[in-house]
Amino acid sequence: MGYRRSAWIMAGVLLGATSWVNATAPEMPPSLRWDASTLGNHRYLVQVDAPAAAVHVVIPWRRRDAHPEQVAVVVTDPSGKPVGNVLRGNIDRASGELVFQAAQAGVYAIYYQPYVSVGRSNYPTVTYATPKDSAEAAWSRKIGSGAQAWAKLPQASVLRYEAVDDFDAYTGMERTATPAQVQALLAAHPSESLLLFPETRANPVRMFDSIPESWAQRGAGGSLSERALRGEYLSFQIGAWAPRGKVDNLRVEFSDLVGAEGARIPASAFTVLNLGGVDSIGKPFSLRVDVAQGRVQPLWMGLDVPASAKADVYRGEVTIAADGVAAQKVPLLITVGEGQAVAHGDDDPFKLTRMRWLNSTLAQDDSLVKPFTAISVNGPTLGILGRDVKLAASGLPAQITSAFDERMTGFAKQPTALLAAPMRLVVQDGTGDHALDASGVAKMQRDGPGKVHWQVAGSAGPLQGEVKASLEADGTLTYAIALTAKQATTLRDIRLEIPLNHDVAKYQLGLGRQGDRAPAAFDWKWNVQNNQDGAWIGTVNAGLAFHLRDEHYLRPLNTNFYHQQPLRMPLSWDNQGQGGIRLRSQPNAYLAEAFSGPRTMKAGETLRYDIVMRVTPFKTINPAEHFSERYFHKYGDLDAIKAEGANVVNIHHATPINPWINYPFLEAGAMRAYVDAAHQRGMRVKIYDTVRELSDRAPELPMLESLGHEVISAGKGGGFSWLQEHLDGDYIAAWHVPENRDAAVINAGQSRWHNYYIEGLDWLARNVGIDGLYLDDVAYDRTTMKRVRKVLEARRPHPLIDLHSASQYNPRDGYINSALLYMELFPYIDRLWFGEEFDYEKTSPAYWLTEISGIPYGLMGEMLQNDGNPWRGMLFGMTNRLGWSPGSDPRGLWKLWDGFGIAQAEMIGWWVHDTPVKTDRDDVLATSYVRKGKKTLIALASWAPEKTAVKLSIDWHALGLSASKVTLVAPAVDGFQPQATFKPGDAVPVEPGKGWLLVVE
Template sequence: MYQSLISLTLCCTWIAGAADTGITNAFEDLKHQGTIREEDSPMRVGASTEAMEALIQSEPEAQWFCFPDQREMALRDSRILPKRWADMSSLRRGVLTLKASPGEYFVYQLGLFAARADMKDVSVEFSPLKNDEGQEISPRGMTCFNAGGVDVYGKPFHRAVNVVRGNLQSLWIGVDIPDSAFGPYKGTVTITPRRGLSRTVAVTLDVQGLPVQAHGDDEGYRMSRLRWLNSSIGHGDKPTAPYTPLAVIPSESGTDIQYLGGVLRLGRNGLPSMARTFYNEANTLIPRVQNDILADSMRLVVETDKGPVTWTSGELKVARESDGKVVWTAQSVGSGMELICTGTFEFDGFSDIRLNLKSDRDLDVKDVRLEVPFTEYASKYFMGLGRRGGFFPEKGIDWKWNVEKKHQDSFWIGNVNAGMRMLFKGDGYKRPLVNVYYKYGRLRLPESWGNGGEGGIRIAPDGKGKVLAGIFTGPRTLKAGKSLDFNMELLITPVKPLDWKHQVEERYYHSNSDVSSEYVKAARDKGANIINIHHKKDIYPFINYPYYDASVGDLKSFIGQAHQEGLKVKAYYTTREISIKIPEIWAMRSLGGEIIMDGPGKDATTVTNPKGPDKWLVDNFGTHFVPAWHNAFNHGKYAGEMDLSVLTTPDSRWNNYYLEGLDWMVRNIGLDGIYIDDSALDRESMKRGRRVLDADGKRRSVDMHSWNHMNAWAGYANSLLIYADLFPFIDRLWIGEGFSPNSSPDFWMVEISGIPFGIMSETLNSHNYWRGMIHGMTPRLGWSGDPSSIWKIYDALNMAEARMLGYWNPSCPVIASSPDVKATAYVMKDKALVVLANWTNKDVDTVLTLDAGKLGFVPGKASLPDMPGIQNMEASIDLSSPLSLKGGKGMFILLEK
């Protein structure tokens, strides 16, 4: 390789085109007003006081009443008895006769009214439904959704059903009808409180007509999709792409677990003693590259008056449970204490470690702390604990728990190719709410790490080439026989190799226009090949419910049209909130706070609802909810209509429903992926979603957006920390709503670019063509700028085959003489595109130094590509004079052999 340094200076008459700074602000949608269009329902009409009294007196001994009814007559308010039910005769209250279709998952409801006493631990028992020929529908195919089901982790659970005196409760029942069923099927359903008499309802389902497809899931009005709540779709331990099976390798130094990106070594105490990645500075996997994250073993220190406890560890027991998961356990004892470490490690570098500490006597200790020594190399950058992302602070970190105001329980420390995210939690951990809703779902202070607010984290260089993190509790008393759970999550970064090829080839169009008729043309004309469909669109009107009956046909037609033009289509789809327009909204409401997040209801205020909830929510929901996003249509099919939403509870069965909905869209309307906005999705659900998308081997992508959480509403959190454990299953980031383009390069690196995590990103409010492309980022067409000039350069140079050698990479062949100018080179066989970014708002002159050996060729020609909207060029090029860069701008320079 030719190894000489060539000082190349370029001079030109520079004319910067007017940059497209137009950025869509979705918050503008909150200003729009409209109406909720819904059919009037008899269930909105409450019974008079006289009618309620007459009902109660009709059965003087009855403590409660049951009202069987059809799915269309959903109970709306648990405090108001509908007139329809109060008028129901005693005979009618004991009989339910409804029509159903063969193959349908049929849904009906049982309304309970606790007239004279509380109803506790209500149980529901089904008999078989039999027809005249003796054929039957087994009770195994019947479900009461209120009484339990299958949780987000695939485990069955039971849920107590209680009704407070004077209130009502709907029980939603599902019946799985076979395709072969025909005619009347008769049976019973019996409702029994823990104390009190049972009531039995005679149920007749008259099954008629042709079998419906997919259990009726293709038509939302049937509400058969309620069965999705108990789905286990996507569960398993098989690695998702691009990951490989785990390998467990015992050695004298410990037990190594090898995965795609590196290796984790466990010591005899069960804690990591080594964490190492195999990535070079371009985040390409190179097995011979070894970057150590840990400088030494992690250890739990219990400090007493006599000094730290000396632990004696037994045998480390490690088992490869599957291709995708390794589990282990270890026991250590010392000074009358027992420490049991259990852990899991997964195929993407994620581990969940639980430390259970128990003393055989009451013992006052000075401190219990986890010590984690990081290498100097893997301590270049830091993010978390109230610190914006960037270089590790010279003075270190000194932080204490404050869950009331701060969504802070984790940090990331690392370099671009070697790092670790650590999250600390206790027993009974529940994930908090994200975005502006933190005050309605805060972190729980862990009894272990938090120690009543005395606990905290200190991280500082130790003066010996290491950076030592101490996660401490401070003085405390260990009670005899009482366990403390010091639990944590680790994620080794990068989570996967950077995918520059797809970053170049997949080009997004993302519009906020209500009307979609011009989307395909606008995308195609500018060179985009993926269209993201936001909600509040004529083909997707209501948030997080893309399969709404009245619009899903339009969405399917749009996808078909886009496919004919060679474009892919993805839809906004997340779990933070749900529209009140979903057919099952009242059934979800009947589940209490399981799916619809509990909250102050009419008294709730947020940034998105500063004056409280919309009147419709106040009138119809009243209590026990948190209002979320809302918007109205100005144009198109739904002009004048309003969409309201309420927050969902993290880690609920709604995730199961969401994943089944994803699968349904892939199979039925040809969806090519999803766009996730600040989400309540947990890691397990995101992993399941990845399996759903990849099931048939077709490439479908997931891109994720997040708002800036570093504010009081969101608990001063770092967006990337909140979602880091989802990154292994995401293809692209779109971070930076609320981030300034004038942030420092180290902030761009850590909090915007995605590079240290192995995922590439796009710019949003941090929109700057030059600073973006230093990190391989462009704005998103239709929402945050016009990248079409860059896309044309991609095509002209075949840049999908280029190597990105960034300014942070020692292999970068370009160095600018000014420290305020950063240079990244995209290198091909005999040419390279060099991008320069001026990180000041003042004009800067700089000289470039090129290393031909690193470049791979001796450049004989340098030019400025014509890039309308970014740079326009006059013909003069002088290799002997400095470059003049305008403040806040830069250059795209083409080098050719």
């Protein structure tokens, strides 16, 4: 078992406990030993030798919960029936005193943390039962009370502690020291303000407000002895306890390790993960670690044993100091064996070698990702895939052009100009308007084929301006604009002007508006209740998203948790609620104007007016590939899945080969076998894996707790029982799967766990062979998404990444559009699944186009909520997924597609100005799938409120067909349409909310 949790349990429950058990800990079967939902997860077994009116027992439970006296105890007899006559004596963290009626001899069970779970099963609210007096009054009087009366009673003997399963069991590191033991330890160290306790990786520190009994028994200090292979990353920890007062600014130094024959492992091979590392964007950082009075701070350390190290016993030391605290040395004795570790030992997660992944910089570079091309630089004009950005002297865009055509499958001869005039950053004071200007754009600096950056210094009236900006190959423009007052000044406004051409500004989403036609006039103000800092405005083949920020921006939490880490209002743009955005349709332009309102600035004061812009679309769509990939979204028999017509399988969590949410490493062998079997059948397998939450099954969880809230978000705790019983209480409870008792906590928005995630995907692609990811909402940013794409492309041929999102447009999520929230990720994914709570029935075609389909951004998508609307979906090339629910059955459409040959057709959407098939109504739309000269598939869908009939206007020349030689046939498709035939010019009846698929040949 190595360092698997069950090994920790078996060793841990008995650690230093020979005085309180009379039997060894039992083998824990995989099934539940009792009904935890009524009795809780923990019990002690006690032996009663003979029937008695009452027996007395003291349970040495050494509990970690703060108030055991407030939690009920349930006693059951040898048959499992509850005992009613129970009296509680002294109940504290050290022990629990009970008297209970024993009608028969045998083994009695004492359950000491019974709980009640209410609410939604996937987000349970677990509360612990409070004590109730169930004893009969006459029995209680007869037994009496007090130590003298109870001392005369027969004594039950404690046999052992048991847990409902080995995962729920308390480890030895969760067995608290008694007050007497703590006092004895302190007496042995009367003047020390910081006590150190070395621990191997096999015993992760789990408590932060108490010390374990094992520490009190063995005493502070001592050495750390551990074994490792050559090339292994050896993790270990030193617990730092501040019993008498706060200890500030822990510092750690290592010596070289020296072998018996003089071989050395340099001190540089050590790391201290709590004191810093490399963040998720590749920048080194350091952390200050303070220890509050009474708290325990584990310092997790790692030794990267060189692969060339000589097998030997190495000795060295680690020195730990703090402000005002004398340095203490902990001797290290590391035995390096003859064997060679494979991949640093990473193939076994329980060895905790993967903690070095937290500081990984894998794929952290400016190389290209398919299909993007190297950025070209031609004076002030920067060229990227399908788009050009021409810079003004201010460093802001003077013009942006898009060469994507309306079909979104290629490029037009004449590019579309997005801007009616150059963008301007304007400072307004009492003397008028002053646009940020400079003598010219500084020379471009190339960071790599995928990124260039530039810097401009200029002025805007009373303010000095410095612009630092970059463009990446996907179309992301990032501006850090610092405006500094030359002297004290009073301003009327600082604003950004984005004048768009009218033919580009057709649609708009964001700022509290769902995707629709761009409004003639709209006003918006900052509000922390809403996750809104910008908008997207555009048409299918040309658009611009923009977000307003400052240097303090931190990505908010999403998916029900926005309000626990909301948007930080930018001090510059928000200006204490005076800032906002105006959208105005003007004679010469559609103006998006971000203003910040009046303010005063002191001499030398600097404000950051940062902007992130994204030029859309990011890439072309590939309908042929899209229609060839047939999804089955459920774990199942591969032969049966293939027989249904699917060739890509999405493996969710809570399945046999991927049981634990966002931790897909513990059944890697089974997953590999399944993936290999799929590949043998010409199928691909993608897995559910993201970083929004983390399963409690992750062996690294204790270490992540030691990082404070770098990785695990702060919160009110609660949730499923395991979280409450084994975590420190400051977390946000997340998704729970009751079937396998998997519980998760919410991760912070940006952290080093993203580095771990990237390394984990690389490991899965190399060792398991996964073909991609199914992302169920995402808590990471574009930088991490790029890295995801890079590692998968480096390891797997044509990896697939899908993004599913429930609609975030609700008060829980701050009324953010999912498309806008995740647009930064769109360049690096292949397909959208938008998703639960999206409205497919009462929304407009513009909503479908901009919020659901993905087409204006270079993506295609699928439907989910209530199995979607298949008629409207076909206007955008969308259907639902097989296997998810009984209603999700696209097999009839797949059969029609294959019979028609849709993968060989050109998709021409209803939004294309010269689409060859149109209807005579604005509320019944047509998209054509054209196999020119052969046949065409016409998708019709209605938004009309009643049954109607439409006539089709068909450009027969564009189809390569003759009206006199064709018929329009609707093949029968179960659940979609009956068989029907129409002639050119016939009125086609259309039911409200439905439509047709007509084959013209």
